[in-house]
Amino acid sequence: MNGLLSLLLTLQQGLASQPTTALAYLTAWLDPLPLRDLTADPASGDSDELLHHALLVCRECFPAVYADAIQRLHYGATYRDLEGCICAGMSHTLEIPPDTLDAIAYGVPFQPMGLAYDEEFPDRYPDLLPIFGWLEADPTAGLETAYPIIERLIHSLTDLPHGTAVDLVALLQWITGSSGNTAIDFGDDDYWDSGIQPLDWSLEHIALMNEIHSEAQAHIERAKHAVKTLNENATWRQAFIRNYTLLKGVARVDPDQRLRWPTGARRRTEPTADPTT
Amino acid sequence: MPTLILCIEDLAPVPLVGLSLLRQPLGLTDAARGSWFPTDITAEQLVAAALDLIAYGDRCRESAHKLSDLHPIPVSFSVAEYPL
Numbered sequence: 001m002n003g004l005l006s007l008l009l010t011l012q013q014g015l016a017s018q019p020t021t022a023l024a025y026l027t028a029w030l031d032p033l034p035l036r037d038l039t040a041d042p043a044s045g046d047s048d049e050l051l052h053h054a055l056l057v058c059r060e061c062f063p064a065v066y067a068d069a070i071q072r073l074h075y076g077a078t079y080r081d082l083e084g085c086i087c088a089g090m091s092h093t094l095e096i097p098p099d100t101l102d103a104i105a106y107g108v109p110f111q112p113m114g115l116a117y118d119e120e121f122p123d124r125y126p127d128l129l130p131i132f133g134w135l136e137a138d139p140t141a142g143l144e145t146a147y148p149i150i151e152r153l154i155h156s157l158t159d160l161p162h163g164t165a166v167d168l169v170a171l172l173q174w175i176t177g178s179s180g181n182t183a184i185d186f187g188d189d190d191y192w193d194s195g196i197q198p199l200d201w202s203l204e205h206i207a208l209m210n211e212i213h214s215e216a217q218a219h220i221e222r223a224k225h226a227v228k229t230l231n232e233n234a235t236w237r238q239a240f241i242r243n244y245t246l247l248k249g250v251a252r253v254d255p256d257q258r259l260r261w262p263t264g265a266r267r268r269t270e271p272t273a274d275p276t277t
Numbered sequence: 278m279p280t281l282i283l284c285i286e287d288l289a290p291v292p293l294v295g296l297s298l299l300r301q302p303l304g305l306t307d308a309a310r311g312s313w314f315p316t317d318i319t320a321e322q323l324v325a326a327a328l329d330l331i332a333y334g335d336r337c338r339e340s341a342h343k344l345s346d347l348h349p350i351p352v353s354f355s356v357a358e359y360p361l
Contacts, residue, residue, distance in 0.1 A: 013300075029313075030330045067323050071314075074312075
Protein backbone atom coordinates (compact mmCIF):
# COMPACT_ATOMS: atom_id res chain seq x y z
CA MET A 1 0.00 0.00 0.00
CA ASN A 2 1.47 3.37 -0.95
CA GLY A 3 1.52 6.44 1.29
CA LEU A 4 -1.50 8.13 -0.29
CA LEU A 5 -3.72 5.09 0.12
CA SER A 6 -2.54 4.70 3.68
CA LEU A 7 -3.34 8.38 4.35
CA LEU A 8 -6.86 8.01 2.89
CA LEU A 9 -7.59 4.99 5.09
CA THR A 10 -6.25 6.75 8.18
CA LEU A 11 -8.36 9.85 7.51
CA GLN A 12 -11.44 7.72 6.85
CA GLN A 13 -11.01 5.82 10.10
CA GLY A 14 -10.38 9.06 11.99
CA LEU A 15 -13.54 10.66 10.64
CA ALA A 16 -15.63 7.60 11.45
CA SER A 17 -14.33 7.30 15.00
CA GLN A 18 -15.71 10.62 16.41
CA PRO A 19 -19.53 10.96 16.72
CA THR A 20 -19.75 14.48 15.24
CA THR A 21 -17.43 13.92 12.28
CA ALA A 22 -18.88 10.44 11.77
CA LEU A 23 -22.37 11.93 11.46
CA ALA A 24 -21.14 14.53 8.95
CA TYR A 25 -19.30 11.79 7.05
CA LEU A 26 -22.39 9.57 7.05
CA THR A 27 -24.61 12.44 5.88
CA ALA A 28 -22.25 13.26 3.02
CA TRP A 29 -22.30 9.60 2.01
CA LEU A 30 -25.99 8.76 2.24
CA ASP A 31 -28.17 11.85 2.58
CA PRO A 32 -26.40 15.03 1.47
CA LEU A 33 -29.54 16.75 0.15
CA PRO A 34 -30.57 18.47 3.42
CA LEU A 35 -27.10 20.08 3.51
CA ARG A 36 -28.13 22.06 0.46
CA ASP A 37 -31.87 22.67 0.76
CA LEU A 38 -35.07 20.67 1.20
CA THR A 39 -36.91 22.78 -1.36
CA ALA A 40 -36.49 23.12 -5.10
CA ASP A 41 -37.85 25.26 -7.89
CA PRO A 42 -38.43 22.85 -10.79
CA ALA A 43 -40.66 25.42 -12.55
CA SER A 44 -37.50 27.38 -13.35
CA GLY A 45 -36.64 24.65 -15.86
CA ASP A 46 -33.02 24.77 -14.77
CA SER A 47 -31.50 21.29 -15.02
CA ASP A 48 -29.86 21.59 -11.61
CA GLU A 49 -33.21 22.47 -10.01
CA LEU A 50 -34.99 19.66 -11.89
CA LEU A 51 -32.43 17.14 -10.64
CA HIS A 52 -32.58 18.50 -7.11
CA HIS A 53 -36.38 18.30 -7.13
CA ALA A 54 -36.32 14.74 -8.51
CA LEU A 55 -33.89 13.71 -5.76
CA LEU A 56 -36.13 15.29 -3.12
CA VAL A 57 -39.11 13.34 -4.51
CA CYS A 58 -37.08 10.14 -4.41
CA ARG A 59 -35.91 10.89 -0.86
CA GLU A 60 -39.55 11.18 0.23
CA CYS A 61 -41.22 8.46 -1.84
CA PHE A 62 -38.57 6.19 -3.45
CA PRO A 63 -35.73 5.81 -0.90
CA ALA A 64 -34.06 2.93 -2.75
CA VAL A 65 -33.90 5.04 -5.92
CA TYR A 66 -32.58 7.96 -3.87
CA ALA A 67 -29.81 5.89 -2.30
CA ASP A 68 -28.75 4.60 -5.70
CA ALA A 69 -28.83 8.05 -7.34
CA ILE A 70 -26.75 9.61 -4.55
CA GLN A 71 -24.08 6.94 -4.93
CA ARG A 72 -24.00 7.60 -8.68
CA LEU A 73 -23.62 11.31 -7.97
CA HIS A 74 -20.56 10.55 -5.81
CA TYR A 75 -18.95 8.84 -8.78
CA GLY A 76 -19.65 11.60 -11.29
CA ALA A 77 -22.81 10.39 -13.06
CA THR A 78 -24.11 12.80 -15.69
CA TYR A 79 -27.57 14.39 -15.73
CA ARG A 80 -28.70 11.90 -18.39
CA ASP A 81 -27.37 8.92 -16.39
CA LEU A 82 -29.22 10.10 -13.30
CA GLU A 83 -32.39 10.82 -15.28
CA GLY A 84 -32.32 7.27 -16.65
CA CYS A 85 -31.63 5.72 -13.25
CA ILE A 86 -34.33 7.74 -11.46
CA CYS A 87 -37.05 7.16 -14.09
CA ALA A 88 -36.20 3.44 -14.33
CA GLY A 89 -36.23 3.16 -10.53
CA MET A 90 -39.62 4.85 -10.28
CA SER A 91 -41.02 2.47 -12.90
CA HIS A 92 -40.84 -0.37 -10.36
CA THR A 93 -43.47 1.41 -8.26
CA LEU A 94 -45.49 3.58 -10.65
CA GLU A 95 -48.05 2.20 -13.11
CA ILE A 96 -47.24 5.14 -15.40
CA PRO A 97 -43.63 6.20 -14.74
CA PRO A 98 -42.13 9.53 -15.86
CA ASP A 99 -39.72 9.46 -18.75
CA THR A 100 -37.83 12.66 -17.94
CA LEU A 101 -36.99 14.73 -14.87
CA ASP A 102 -39.21 17.50 -16.30
CA ALA A 103 -42.18 15.12 -16.04
CA ILE A 104 -41.43 14.57 -12.34
CA ALA A 105 -41.72 18.33 -11.80
CA TYR A 106 -45.45 18.20 -12.67
CA GLY A 107 -46.37 15.85 -9.83
CA VAL A 108 -47.39 12.20 -9.95
CA PRO A 109 -47.63 11.33 -13.67
CA PHE A 110 -51.16 11.03 -15.01
CA GLN A 111 -52.01 9.39 -18.31
CA PRO A 112 -55.43 10.23 -19.78
CA MET A 113 -56.68 7.20 -21.73
CA GLY A 114 -60.04 8.57 -22.83
CA LEU A 115 -61.08 9.07 -26.43
CA ALA A 116 -60.58 12.35 -28.25
CA TYR A 117 -63.18 13.00 -30.91
CA ASP A 118 -61.33 14.84 -33.62
CA GLU A 119 -60.18 14.44 -37.20
CA GLU A 120 -57.52 11.93 -36.18
CA PHE A 121 -59.97 9.58 -34.47
CA PRO A 122 -60.31 7.17 -37.45
CA ASP A 123 -56.52 6.74 -37.60
CA ARG A 124 -56.11 6.36 -33.84
CA TYR A 125 -58.99 3.97 -33.20
CA PRO A 126 -59.80 2.08 -36.44
CA ASP A 127 -61.24 -0.82 -34.39
CA LEU A 128 -63.93 1.45 -32.93
CA LEU A 129 -65.23 2.75 -36.27
CA PRO A 130 -67.80 -0.06 -36.77
CA ILE A 131 -69.32 0.81 -33.36
CA PHE A 132 -69.88 4.39 -34.50
CA GLY A 133 -71.39 3.06 -37.71
CA TRP A 134 -73.94 1.02 -35.71
CA LEU A 135 -74.64 4.05 -33.52
CA GLU A 136 -75.00 6.20 -36.66
CA ALA A 137 -72.63 8.71 -35.11
CA ASP A 138 -69.70 10.68 -36.50
CA PRO A 139 -66.57 9.71 -34.54
CA THR A 140 -64.91 13.03 -35.36
CA ALA A 141 -67.78 14.93 -33.74
CA GLY A 142 -68.50 12.92 -30.58
CA LEU A 143 -71.56 11.21 -29.21
CA GLU A 144 -73.61 14.02 -27.76
CA THR A 145 -76.89 13.06 -29.47
CA ALA A 146 -76.45 9.36 -28.81
CA TYR A 147 -75.37 9.85 -25.20
CA PRO A 148 -78.84 9.61 -23.54
CA ILE A 149 -79.61 6.41 -25.43
CA ILE A 150 -76.23 4.88 -24.59
CA GLU A 151 -76.83 5.79 -20.97
CA ARG A 152 -80.04 3.71 -21.03
CA LEU A 153 -78.21 0.84 -22.71
CA ILE A 154 -75.62 0.94 -19.91
CA HIS A 155 -78.44 0.88 -17.38
CA SER A 156 -80.00 -2.15 -19.02
CA LEU A 157 -76.67 -4.02 -19.10
CA THR A 158 -75.59 -3.16 -15.58
CA ASP A 159 -75.79 -6.10 -13.18
CA LEU A 160 -76.23 -8.66 -15.93
CA PRO A 161 -74.18 -11.66 -14.75
CA HIS A 162 -72.47 -12.12 -18.09
CA GLY A 163 -68.88 -11.27 -18.95
CA THR A 164 -69.84 -9.79 -22.31
CA ALA A 165 -72.36 -7.47 -20.64
CA VAL A 166 -69.63 -6.24 -18.29
CA ASP A 167 -67.31 -5.73 -21.26
CA LEU A 168 -70.02 -3.89 -23.17
CA VAL A 169 -70.67 -1.55 -20.24
CA ALA A 170 -66.93 -0.82 -20.15
CA LEU A 171 -66.97 -0.03 -23.86
CA LEU A 172 -70.02 2.24 -23.65
CA GLN A 173 -68.58 4.07 -20.64
CA TRP A 174 -65.27 4.49 -22.45
CA ILE A 175 -66.80 5.99 -25.60
CA THR A 176 -69.07 8.29 -23.60
CA GLY A 177 -66.49 9.19 -20.93
CA SER A 178 -68.91 8.23 -18.18
CA SER A 179 -67.01 5.66 -16.11
CA GLY A 180 -66.25 7.99 -13.20
CA ASN A 181 -62.52 7.30 -13.55
CA THR A 182 -60.67 10.43 -14.72
CA ALA A 183 -58.08 8.44 -16.67
CA ILE A 184 -60.82 6.73 -18.71
CA ASP A 185 -63.11 9.72 -19.13
CA PHE A 186 -60.59 12.34 -20.26
CA GLY A 187 -58.66 12.44 -23.49
CA ASP A 188 -55.31 14.25 -23.57
CA ASP A 189 -56.61 17.67 -24.66
CA ASP A 190 -59.74 17.50 -22.49
CA TYR A 191 -57.63 16.71 -19.44
CA TRP A 192 -55.12 19.52 -19.96
CA ASP A 193 -57.98 21.96 -20.69
CA SER A 194 -59.93 20.84 -17.62
CA GLY A 195 -57.74 22.67 -15.13
CA ILE A 196 -57.47 19.58 -12.92
CA GLN A 197 -54.30 19.99 -10.91
CA PRO A 198 -51.77 17.14 -10.86
CA LEU A 199 -51.28 15.39 -7.54
CA ASP A 200 -48.28 16.34 -5.44
CA TRP A 201 -45.74 13.66 -4.67
CA SER A 202 -46.65 11.62 -1.60
CA LEU A 203 -47.02 7.93 -0.88
CA GLU A 204 -50.82 8.32 -0.62
CA HIS A 205 -51.05 10.07 -3.98
CA ILE A 206 -48.82 7.49 -5.64
CA ALA A 207 -51.05 4.68 -4.36
CA LEU A 208 -54.17 6.55 -5.52
CA MET A 209 -52.75 7.25 -8.99
CA ASN A 210 -51.64 3.62 -9.37
CA GLU A 211 -55.16 2.53 -8.48
CA ILE A 212 -56.67 4.95 -11.03
CA HIS A 213 -54.32 3.81 -13.79
CA SER A 214 -54.64 0.08 -13.13
CA GLU A 215 -58.43 0.37 -13.00
CA ALA A 216 -58.38 2.35 -16.25
CA GLN A 217 -56.13 -0.16 -17.98
CA ALA A 218 -58.36 -3.08 -16.92
CA HIS A 219 -61.48 -1.14 -17.97
CA ILE A 220 -60.10 -0.39 -21.42
CA GLU A 221 -58.98 -3.99 -21.86
CA ARG A 222 -62.59 -5.04 -21.17
CA ALA A 223 -63.83 -2.41 -23.64
CA LYS A 224 -61.48 -3.72 -26.33
CA HIS A 225 -62.71 -7.21 -25.62
CA ALA A 226 -66.26 -5.98 -26.14
CA VAL A 227 -65.29 -4.52 -29.52
CA LYS A 228 -63.88 -7.91 -30.50
CA THR A 229 -67.05 -9.68 -29.35
CA LEU A 230 -69.32 -7.30 -31.25
CA ASN A 231 -67.23 -7.78 -34.38
CA GLU A 232 -67.10 -11.58 -34.11
CA ASN A 233 -70.35 -12.56 -32.39
CA ALA A 234 -73.38 -11.89 -34.57
CA THR A 235 -75.86 -12.57 -31.74
CA TRP A 236 -74.43 -9.88 -29.49
CA ARG A 237 -73.94 -7.49 -32.38
CA GLN A 238 -77.55 -7.86 -33.51
CA ALA A 239 -78.83 -7.47 -29.96
CA PHE A 240 -76.74 -4.33 -29.52
CA ILE A 241 -77.96 -2.78 -32.79
CA ARG A 242 -81.57 -3.86 -32.17
CA ASN A 243 -81.67 -2.42 -28.65
CA TYR A 244 -80.00 0.81 -29.69
CA THR A 245 -82.40 1.22 -32.62
CA LEU A 246 -85.37 0.44 -30.38
CA LEU A 247 -84.35 3.09 -27.83
CA LYS A 248 -83.63 5.59 -30.55
CA GLY A 249 -87.05 5.13 -32.13
CA VAL A 250 -89.17 4.98 -28.98
CA ALA A 251 -88.47 7.64 -26.42
CA ARG A 252 -90.26 5.98 -23.51
CA VAL A 253 -89.07 2.38 -23.67
CA ASP A 254 -88.40 0.90 -20.26
CA PRO A 255 -84.99 -0.71 -20.78
CA ASP A 256 -85.57 -3.31 -18.07
CA GLN A 257 -88.77 -4.56 -19.70
CA ARG A 258 -88.23 -4.17 -23.42
CA LEU A 259 -84.55 -4.63 -24.13
CA ARG A 260 -83.38 -8.17 -24.73
CA TRP A 261 -79.82 -9.35 -24.55
CA PRO A 262 -78.50 -12.79 -25.57
CA THR A 263 -79.43 -15.79 -23.41
CA GLY A 264 -77.46 -16.00 -20.21
CA ALA A 265 -77.43 -12.23 -19.86
CA ARG A 266 -80.63 -12.00 -17.82
CA ARG A 267 -80.70 -9.24 -15.21
CA ARG A 268 -79.89 -10.52 -11.75
CA THR A 269 -82.96 -8.85 -10.27
CA GLU A 270 -85.36 -9.97 -12.96
CA PRO A 271 -87.62 -12.81 -11.74
CA THR A 272 -87.43 -16.07 -13.63
CA ALA A 273 -90.33 -16.46 -16.07
CA ASP A 274 -93.09 -18.73 -14.80
CA PRO A 275 -93.35 -21.67 -17.33
CA THR A 276 -97.02 -22.24 -16.43
CA THR A 277 -98.11 -18.81 -17.69
CA MET B 278 -30.37 26.60 27.96
CA PRO B 279 -26.90 25.51 29.16
CA THR B 280 -28.57 22.72 31.15
CA LEU B 281 -30.50 21.64 28.10
CA ILE B 282 -27.31 21.55 26.04
CA LEU B 283 -25.59 19.48 28.72
CA CYS B 284 -28.52 17.05 28.78
CA ILE B 285 -28.38 16.62 25.02
CA GLU B 286 -24.60 16.21 25.04
CA ASP B 287 -24.91 13.46 27.63
CA LEU B 288 -27.10 11.36 25.37
CA ALA B 289 -25.43 8.27 23.96
CA PRO B 290 -24.81 8.37 20.18
CA VAL B 291 -27.59 6.75 18.17
CA PRO B 292 -26.43 3.42 16.72
CA LEU B 293 -27.10 4.26 13.08
CA VAL B 294 -26.89 1.44 10.55
CA GLY B 295 -24.65 3.50 8.27
CA LEU B 296 -22.13 4.23 11.02
CA SER B 297 -21.34 0.55 11.49
CA LEU B 298 -20.75 0.30 7.73
CA LEU B 299 -18.52 3.39 7.74
CA ARG B 300 -16.48 2.10 10.66
CA GLN B 301 -15.50 -0.98 8.75
CA PRO B 302 -12.13 -0.16 7.14
CA LEU B 303 -12.43 0.71 3.46
CA GLY B 304 -11.41 -2.12 1.17
CA LEU B 305 -8.24 -1.67 -0.83
CA THR B 306 -10.33 -1.50 -3.98
CA ASP B 307 -12.29 1.44 -2.60
CA ALA B 308 -9.12 3.17 -1.49
CA ALA B 309 -7.40 2.53 -4.80
CA ARG B 310 -10.35 4.17 -6.57
CA GLY B 311 -9.92 7.18 -4.32
CA SER B 312 -13.32 6.51 -2.81
CA TRP B 313 -14.21 7.97 0.55
CA PHE B 314 -17.26 5.78 0.82
CA PRO B 315 -17.72 2.01 1.08
CA THR B 316 -18.75 0.37 -2.16
CA ASP B 317 -18.34 -3.23 -1.16
CA ILE B 318 -21.82 -3.48 0.38
CA THR B 319 -25.11 -4.82 -0.94
CA ALA B 320 -27.88 -2.62 -2.32
CA GLU B 321 -30.08 -3.75 0.58
CA GLN B 322 -27.50 -2.60 3.13
CA LEU B 323 -27.17 0.74 1.35
CA VAL B 324 -30.95 1.32 1.28
CA ALA B 325 -31.34 0.28 4.93
CA ALA B 326 -28.56 2.68 5.96
CA ALA B 327 -30.03 5.54 3.88
CA LEU B 328 -33.55 4.98 5.26
CA ASP B 329 -32.20 4.90 8.79
CA LEU B 330 -30.26 8.14 8.34
CA ILE B 331 -33.15 9.95 6.60
CA ALA B 332 -35.52 8.99 9.43
CA TYR B 333 -32.92 10.07 12.01
CA GLY B 334 -32.36 13.41 10.26
CA ASP B 335 -36.10 14.04 10.05
CA ARG B 336 -36.50 13.28 13.76
CA CYS B 337 -33.65 15.67 14.57
CA ARG B 338 -35.13 18.47 12.44
CA GLU B 339 -38.52 17.92 14.05
CA SER B 340 -37.02 18.03 17.55
CA ALA B 341 -35.01 21.16 16.72
CA HIS B 342 -38.19 22.80 15.42
CA LYS B 343 -40.06 21.94 18.62
CA LEU B 344 -37.22 23.20 20.80
CA SER B 345 -37.05 26.48 18.88
CA ASP B 346 -40.73 27.06 19.61
CA LEU B 347 -40.70 26.41 23.38
CA HIS B 348 -42.45 29.00 25.53
CA PRO B 349 -40.91 29.97 28.87
CA ILE B 350 -42.42 28.09 31.82
CA PRO B 351 -42.02 29.52 35.35
CA VAL B 352 -40.46 26.94 37.66
CA SER B 353 -41.71 28.78 40.75
CA PHE B 354 -44.73 30.99 41.21
CA SER B 355 -45.18 33.24 44.20
CA VAL B 356 -49.00 33.59 44.15
CA ALA B 357 -50.19 30.68 46.30
CA GLU B 358 -53.81 31.01 45.17
CA TYR B 359 -52.91 30.62 41.47
CA PRO B 360 -53.83 26.89 41.25
CA LEU B 361 -57.28 27.70 42.66
